[in-house]
Amino acid sequence: MRILVIEDEMGIANFLKEGLEEEAYAVDVAYDGTTGLQLATDNAGEYDIMLIDWMLPGVSGIEICRQLRKGGEQTPILMLTARDAVQDAVFALDMGVDDYIKKPFSFEELLARIRARLRNVKEENTNLKSKNLVMDTASHQVFLNKKEVSLTQKEFALLEFLLRNQNKVCSRTKIIHHVWDMHFDYDTSVIDVYINALRKKIDKNSEISFVQTIRGVGYIIRD
Amino acid sequence: MRILVIEDEMGIANFLKEGLEEEAYAVDVAYDGTTGLQLATDNAGEYDIMLIDWMLPGVSGIEICRQLRKGGEQTPILMLTARDAVQDAVFALDMGVDDYIKKPFSFEELLARIRARLRNVKEENTNLKSKNLVMDTASHQVFLNKKEVSLTQKEFALLEFLLRNQNKVCSRTKIIHHVWDMHFDYDTSVIDVYINALRKKIDKNSEISFVQTIRGVGYIIRD
DNA sequence: GCTCAAGCTTAAGATTTGCTTAAAATTCAC
DNA sequence: GTGAATTTTAAGCAAATCTTAAGCTTGAGC
Numbered sequence: 001m002r003i004l005v006i007e008d009e010m011g012i013a014n015f016l017k018e019g020l021e022e023e024a025y026a027v028d029v030a031y032d033g034t035t036g037l038q039l040a041t042d043n044a045g046e047y048d049i050m051l052i053d054w055m056l057p058g059v060s061g062i063e064i065c066r067q068l069r070k071g072g073e074q075t076p077i078l079m080l081t082a083r084d085a086v087q088d089a090v091f092a093l094d095m096g097v098d099d100y101i102k103k104p105f106s107f108e109e110l111l112a113r114i115r116a117r118l119r120n121v122k123e124e125n126t127n128l129k130s131k132n133l134v135m136d137t138a139s140h141q142v143f144l145n146k147k148e149v150s151l152t153q154k155e156f157a158l159l160e161f162l163l164r165n166q167n168k169v170c171s172r173t174k175i176i177h178h179v180w181d182m183h184f185d186y187d188t189s190v191i192d193v194y195i196n197a198l199r200k201k202i203d204k205n206s207e208i209s210f211v212q213t214i215r216g217v218g219y220i221i222r223d
Numbered sequence: 224m225r226i227l228v229i230e231d232e233m234g235i236a237n238f239l240k241e242g243l244e245e246e247a248y249a250v251d252v253a254y255d256g257t258t259g260l261q262l263a264t265d266n267a268g269e270y271d272i273m274l275i276d277w278m279l280p281g282v283s284g285i286e287i288c289r290q291l292r293k294g295g296e297q298t299p300i301l302m303l304t305a306r307d308a309v310q311d312a313v314f315a316l317d318m319g320v321d322d323y324i325k326k327p328f329s330f331e332e333l334l335a336r337i338r339a340r341l342r343n344v345k346e347e348n349t350n351l352k353s354k355n356l357v358m359d360t361a362s363h364q365v366f367l368n369k370k371e372v373s374l375t376q377k378e379f380a381l382l383e384f385l386l387r388n389q390n391k392v393c394s395r396t397k398i399i400h401h402v403w404d405m406h407f408d409y410d411t412s413v414i415d416v417y418i419n420a421l422r423k424k425i426d427k428n429s430e431i432s433f434v435q436t437i438r439g440v441g442y443i444i445r446d
Numbered sequence: 447g448c449t450c451a452a453g454c455t456t457a458a459g460a461t462t463t464g465c466t467t468a469a470a471a472t473t474c475a476c
Numbered sequence: 477g478t479g480a481a482t483t484t485t486a487a488g489c490a491a492a493t494c495t496t497a498a499g500c501t502t503g504a505g506c
Binding site for chain 4: 152153154155188189190193194215216
């Protein structure tokens with residue numbers, strides 16, 4: 001996950017860089033608008049999110065945003081604004097800013113917002129593992145004991161979701177939200193059917209099921 | 224964590240209620256502005272966050288917000304707005320809205336925003352401990368002397384509630400309220416039955432019961 | 447020690463939940 | 477367009493879980 005930070009105040013810029021790197025993000029910093037815009041266009045599509053200060057020497061943050069969007073850049077942009085710049089919010093959103101955060105902000109909140117934005121981005125981490133099962137999300141393959149298992153799209157998506165949430169219970173609601181993208185009341189037994197299908201394919205020889213049921217709560221893959 | 228939802232569209236309201244409850248929030252819903260404002264003022268300071276729809280029959284969301292703020296209410300307010308109501312954002316922020324989210328929104332993003340707001344309020348913990356017992360709410364597991372104990376949903380919920388209120392007496396009313404979500408007079412002995420079931424599972428070797436009875440008052444877990 | 451309410455225990459009946467299967471609907475490849 | 481693969485719906489079944497209710501035990505107050 002690569003992040004571009006464009007911020008002229010050294011203190012804040014370094015604080016962000018260090019903090020974010022501690023969270024395992026790869027961080028590039030530009031200390032003025034011109035350099036920032038340059039970096040962003042040179043590495044078009046390379047960043048997963050950009051944090052841009054509104055007030056910048058050279059090219060303003062909002063202008064950077066406008067230009068990037070004009071050039072077809074789709075990376076989420078999170079704008080850092082001064083406390084009382086509420087009026088600007090409307091303008092910012094119109095200019096293609098995805099979210100903004102008022103200074104001074106808590107680092108935790110910033111992280112939360114970054115995560116929220118990144119959630120929509122496909123993870124680059126292409127290998128998911130658990131026990132004797134490996135999933136390669138890039139090539140869309142699943143291996144059980146190093147032998148390939150063929151899964152349908154939905155089976156794959158379901159397994160991927162469960163693997164990404166290893167050791168966390170996945171409620172039916174969450175599963176239907178993420179895997180089926182149904183965001184309203186649902187009344188269906190697709191999940192049961194697919195859990196069943198999955199198990200038939202990946203539980204072949206094992207005693208206990210790979211995907212465990214927690215009655216009344218959901219499903220989970222545990223180490 | 225208590226959340227007040229004021230939303231007139233039944234579908235969305237119920238979807239929110241169910242989804243949020245699955246995330247272990249206690250959710251109250253009002254389907255119109257008047258009731259919503261009433262609830263909010265009656266339970267002033269009781270909610271940890273409020274989700275309010277902009278467009279409401281009776282009193283509008285923004286008016287609710289204005290009135291609450293005027294009355295000194297400090298609870299974070301998250302406004303749900305129609306897609307193209309960007310212009311209104313300024314106005315909303317001026318009226319004391321803390322954050323807003325455009326419809327249609329992804330449930331995950333909503334959760335992220337709620338969490339971001341609540342982070343300042345209280346830290347959400349996935350691990351609860353007391354003596355030789357550990358509960359992991361994420362994986363829905365309970366360990367007694369590092370050995371897993373299997374609990375049913377209700378047993379788990381009850382134990383979780385008691386653990387979250389360690390060293391505080393939990394009255395039967397509170398328990399029935401939080402764990403069974405019954406908000407009326409009740410006449411049942413479910414609690415007895417479940418306390419009994421719990422004890423059978425987690426008191427195995429110990430002399431004194433893990434969950435202690437305080438006659439006429441309720442139950443308590445002490446360090 | 448007696449009484450009575452509160453709490454405990456047990457077991458049966460009701461309900462919910464998840465599993466399985468098969469058939470209908472949809473999508474996809476040719 | 478046709479047939480195969482995939483996805484969704486539906487229904488019956490089994491089992492786990494939840495609730496109720498009745499009898500039993502305990503402890504506080506007299």
